[in-house]
Structure formats: C-alpha cells, structure tokens
Amino acid sequence: MDTLAQLRAGLLAGATRLDLAAGLTQFPREILDLADTLEVLNLSGNALSSLPDDFHRLRRLRVLFCDRNQFTELPACLGQCPALSMVGFKGNRIETVPGAALPPLLRWLILTDNRVTELPTELGERPFLQKLMLAGNRLTQLPPSLRNCHRLELTRLAANRLSELPDWLLTLPSLTWLAYAGNPLETEADATALDATPTIAWSQLSLGEKLGEGASGVIHRAEWQHAKAVAIKLYKGEMTSDGSPLHEMNACITAGLHPNLIRVEGRIVEHPQHQAGLVMELVDPSYRNLAGLPSLESCSRDVYADDTRFNADVALRIARGIASVGEHLHRQGITHGDLYGHNILLNEHGDCLLGDFGAASFHATDDSFESRALQRIEVRAFGVLLGELLERIDSGLSDHTHERLEDLQRRCCQGDVLARPGFSEIVLELGGF
Structure with missing residues (x-):
C-alpha cells in the first residue's frame, strides 16, 4: 500500500513526518487529520498550485517542503501557521511573495529557482530569520527592512538581477555565508579564466567509478590518457541553492594553485552531450x-x-x-x-x-x-x-x-x-x- 493510500485509510495517525510524492494536483485533506502530531511535511515533486485556507490547523508543523510543484504565489495561509519555521518552495513558478505568507517564527526560507521579482517588507519583520535562499530569481533589489534581521547568517542571491549590494547588507552583524554570482553587480575580474585554462578532450579520459555527487555535479574517478589517475567533475547545468554550476566552474579555475586547494588540471571539451566539466587531481582516499x-x-x-x-x-x-x-x-x-x-x-x-x-x-x-x-x-x-x-x-x-x-x-x-x-x-x- 503506497503512502497516499495509507493516509486515506487512516493508517498514519500519530505520524510526525509525512513524505508524499504522488502526482498530486490537489492537497489531500486527510493530512489535516494529523494536526496533533505532524511536524515535517514534504510535498515535493507533485503538481500542486495551492494549499487550503485552513492549512494552519497543522499547529505543530515546523518544516514544509513543496519543491518542484506549480505554485505561482507563496500561499498566504502559511503566515498563520504558529510553529512553522522552515519553508521550502524551490523550483516552482512563484512570482509573488505576499507578506501575509511569512510565518511569525520563520527561520529558513527557500525560494530558489522561481520567478520572484520583489520581496515584501514584512520579510524584515521576522526576527528569527537565519537562512535565506533566493538564487535563480528576478530580483532587482532587496527590501531595506532586511537590515533588521540581525540573526541572518546565510544568504544566497546568485543569478538574480541585482545591480548592487546595499551597504546595510554588508554590515549585518551575523551575516557569514553570502553568494551573489551571476548578478550584474559581480566583478568577474578573471572572466577569461575559462579561455586561459588548458583543455582536455573527452576522448583522452576513461571514466571510472563514481566518487560522489553534489547539487552541482557528479564526481568520477578517471584515467587521463591511460596514464594518470584523476577526478573529473561533470556539471549538471541546473540551478542549485547556491547558484549556477557554470559560475562555480569559473571560480574553481580562477582560484589558481594553493596547497590547500584541489588542483585543476583542465576543463573538459568535446563531451558527446556537450556537458561542462573539470579534470582535477585525485584526492588521496585518506582524506x-x-x-x-x-x-x-x-x-x-x-x-x-x-x-x-x-x-x-x-x-x-x-x-x-x-x-x-x-x-x-x-x-x-x-x-x-x-x-x-x-x-x-x-x-x-x-x-x-x-x-x-x-x-x-x-x-x-x-x-x-x-x-x-x-x-x-x-x-x-x-x-x-x-x-x-x-x-x-x-x-x-x-x-x-x-x-x-x-x-x-x-x-x-x-x-x-x-x-x-x-x-x-x-x-x-x-x-x-
């Protein structure tokens, strides 16, 4: 019996977490029956475009993921959820973010890869805001009220349309991790790095075992010209929470040589699927x-x-x-x-x-x-x-x-x-x- 069938049969009573990906076009009302216990709700990978007005009945809900759905607006009902602190709507079609949609205890907001052009003043009125993920939108400015978010530590602004970083952002007392590549404001002093880097033809590489995978790409062991063991990273070309993988590749090349960096041997050309990639030194397995x-x-x-x-x-x-x-x-x-x-x-x-x-x-x-x-x-x-x-x-x-x-x-x-x-x-x- 799949999760949706279990939910409708009442077999999930008392659940604290629910992960439900079943091609949903409408919110299953049975989820509200879990109001006394549900803390984490993951509805990613469906076809939802709205949530019910009485969604706030989920009074214990702390975390909501609605990635890869069809929302065009952040649902206003979220603002009435008393315990909700983490809200994730990555990869939707969101253009509008009403101030009323921001819950009072908001700590972590993910709106990566949407179509947001403007953020509400109310965002700066959420004192617990600590993590703000906005890469891959259409923002031209940030609400000045964000200067009041003194707990904000991590902010992702890459791949938007920002022409400047406001002074107040750069002086926020807790800001620690900031990404802003791919905006008009960015000074790419070494934008020619890709052209200046040695190229390595795909035909010179023999692909080996997969070593790992991250949001931006997949890393494999490989043999270079059948003589040298290397690692290759093939970029996915998709927008990640940090920004564009191609900006990552440019920065990795421009960083140059240092004993505490993984050395880049060259960038891959002539890949059969035109996939971007880098050839790097193979890190010793003792690391x-x-x-x-x-x-x-x-x-x-x-x-x-x-x-x-x-x-x-x-x-x-x-x-x-x-x-x-x-x-x-x-x-x-x-x-x-x-x-x-x-x-x-x-x-x-x-x-x-x-x-x-x-x-x-x-x-x-x-x-x-x-x-x-x-x-x-x-x-x-x-x-x-x-x-x-x-x-x-x-x-x-x-x-x-x-x-x-x-x-x-x-x-x-x-x-x-x-x-x-x-x-x-x-x-x-x-x-x-």
Missing part, C-alpha cells in the same frame, strides 16, 4: 570530510560526529591551512561563500583541502568598503570554524594559548564587520602559535 552538512535543527551550523576530536597540532594545522587559502582567494578577488567544515577534506595529520566553489563570487581587488566588507563577512565563517575546532581539542593546548585563540575567534565573529581582522592578519597571528 575525509571534517563535518557533516547542517541539519534541519542546526539550520546554518555543521553537524560533527560525536567522536570528532583533535590534538592541538592537528587543529592548528587545519586553522592555518584554511586561513591561508582564505587569504589566497581574497587576493584573487574571490569569496568562497561556503567556508564550512563540511567543505573541508582532511587527513589524520591535519593536512586539509577546501572544496566546493558552488557559492563562490567575484569582487574587486581594490581596498574599497565593499571589498573589505565582503572579505570580513567570510572571516566570520572562519571564526565559526575556529570555534568548532577549539571545542574539539582534547590535548596539547595550554590555557594561555586557548585564551588567545578564543580571543581571535571572538574578534573574527564580532558584530562590527569592518573591525574584524583580515585573513592576512589571521595568518600572521596563527603563525605565532
């Missing part, structure tokens, strides 16, 4: 992810395994490596936009590689207010990471050194954006430990 992706509960913060512990030497090696690569990227006019533990590969010695340029953006390399602010926003991401490392050091750190590192962490995360140190200063300071 693993530092952390796991944020969860629904942690929202913008990584999830670490309970047994993740380090000695001081390993933790400091990680911190120095990531600070160094941050300094390198900023000198190239690139912000990574997703500087997180889950995007860091490391081995047991603390050797580490920063990957995943899906949220990377370009900025001018001059010493302007905007460039400094964009770089210091990313410094806050490093401060969060440093704090996570410090929490997991179990040996080898004196009280005095711990206090000094905690002070550095606090300065990286302070609310006054321009008062934070730059990566050059951080690299020098970490070199003294």
Whole structure:
C-alpha cells in the first residue's frame, strides 16, 4: 500500500513526518487529520498550485517542503501557521511573495529557482530569520527592512538581477555565508579564466567509478590518457541553492594553485552531450570530510560526529591551512561563500583541502568598503570554524594559548564587520602559535 493510500485509510495517525510524492494536483485533506502530531511535511515533486485556507490547523508543523510543484504565489495561509519555521518552495513558478505568507517564527526560507521579482517588507519583520535562499530569481533589489534581521547568517542571491549590494547588507552583524554570482553587480575580474585554462578532450579520459555527487555535479574517478589517475567533475547545468554550476566552474579555475586547494588540471571539451566539466587531481582516499552538512535543527551550523576530536597540532594545522587559502582567494578577488567544515577534506595529520566553489563570487581587488566588507563577512565563517575546532581539542593546548585563540575567534565573529581582522592578519597571528 503506497503512502497516499495509507493516509486515506487512516493508517498514519500519530505520524510526525509525512513524505508524499504522488502526482498530486490537489492537497489531500486527510493530512489535516494529523494536526496533533505532524511536524515535517514534504510535498515535493507533485503538481500542486495551492494549499487550503485552513492549512494552519497543522499547529505543530515546523518544516514544509513543496519543491518542484506549480505554485505561482507563496500561499498566504502559511503566515498563520504558529510553529512553522522552515519553508521550502524551490523550483516552482512563484512570482509573488505576499507578506501575509511569512510565518511569525520563520527561520529558513527557500525560494530558489522561481520567478520572484520583489520581496515584501514584512520579510524584515521576522526576527528569527537565519537562512535565506533566493538564487535563480528576478530580483532587482532587496527590501531595506532586511537590515533588521540581525540573526541572518546565510544568504544566497546568485543569478538574480541585482545591480548592487546595499551597504546595510554588508554590515549585518551575523551575516557569514553570502553568494551573489551571476548578478550584474559581480566583478568577474578573471572572466577569461575559462579561455586561459588548458583543455582536455573527452576522448583522452576513461571514466571510472563514481566518487560522489553534489547539487552541482557528479564526481568520477578517471584515467587521463591511460596514464594518470584523476577526478573529473561533470556539471549538471541546473540551478542549485547556491547558484549556477557554470559560475562555480569559473571560480574553481580562477582560484589558481594553493596547497590547500584541489588542483585543476583542465576543463573538459568535446563531451558527446556537450556537458561542462573539470579534470582535477585525485584526492588521496585518506582524506575525509571534517563535518557533516547542517541539519534541519542546526539550520546554518555543521553537524560533527560525536567522536570528532583533535590534538592541538592537528587543529592548528587545519586553522592555518584554511586561513591561508582564505587569504589566497581574497587576493584573487574571490569569496568562497561556503567556508564550512563540511567543505573541508582532511587527513589524520591535519593536512586539509577546501572544496566546493558552488557559492563562490567575484569582487574587486581594490581596498574599497565593499571589498573589505565582503572579505570580513567570510572571516566570520572562519571564526565559526575556529570555534568548532577549539571545542574539539582534547590535548596539547595550554590555557594561555586557548585564551588567545578564543580571543581571535571572538574578534573574527564580532558584530562590527569592518573591525574584524583580515585573513592576512589571521595568518600572521596563527603563525605565532
């Protein structure tokens, strides 16, 4: 019996989560019978265009996913849901976002890949807003009221029509992860990088096992000219929550060489399906992810395994490596936009590689207010990471050194954006430990 049949037969009473993809064109009223228990509702992959006016009867509902449906407007009924904090409508046809559609406890809003041209003033009146995903829309400006969202940490604005980033956005005290590639405002200082990068014909590659898959592409092991083991990333060409995969490829190439980056050997040409791709060095299998992706509960913060512990030497090696690569990227006019533990590969010695340029953006390399602010926003991401490392050091750190590192962490995360140190200063300071 499928899930819809179980629901209609009353067999799901007491459920706290419901995932229902059954080609729905109308909302099944039986879902409202779960009002006393339902907390997570996933209606992605249907053909819905509306929700019932009494949807707010789901008084315990915290999370709603309605990705890949046919909504043209964010349903106003959501604003009456007393517990709803996460709202996801990725890949619909949404043009209008009424202020009344924003629930009072809104913490995480996903409107990626829609047709939104304007956001309501009420968005800035949601004090718990922490994560805002708006890539792939038609926005020309942001509501000034967003300046009041002092808890906002992650914002995705890529692939819109923004001609500038407002000063108030760049001085939000908690903003940490920002992506804005593919807007008219972006300064792609090395937009010719694709042309300057060596090309590798698809016929020179022998495809091997699949190593992993992300939102932007699939990574395979491959043999290059039957002589060298490499990794290849084939881009999907679809809009992701971070932005366009082709912008990711450009940033990855422009980043250049650094010991804490995965080396790009060249870009793939002559693919039979004209798929874009990169050939990269094959990372040694001893490397693993530092952390796991944020969860629904942690929202913008990584999830670490309970047994993740380090000695001081390993933790400091990680911190120095990531600070160094941050300094390198900023000198190239690139912000990574997703500087997180889950995007860091490391081995047991603390050797580490920063990957995943899906949220990377370009900025001018001059010493302007905007460039400094964009770089210091990313410094806050490093401060969060440093704090996570410090929490997991179990040996080898004196009280005095711990206090000094905690002070550095606090300065990286302070609310006054321009008062934070730059990566050059951080690299020098970490070199003294």
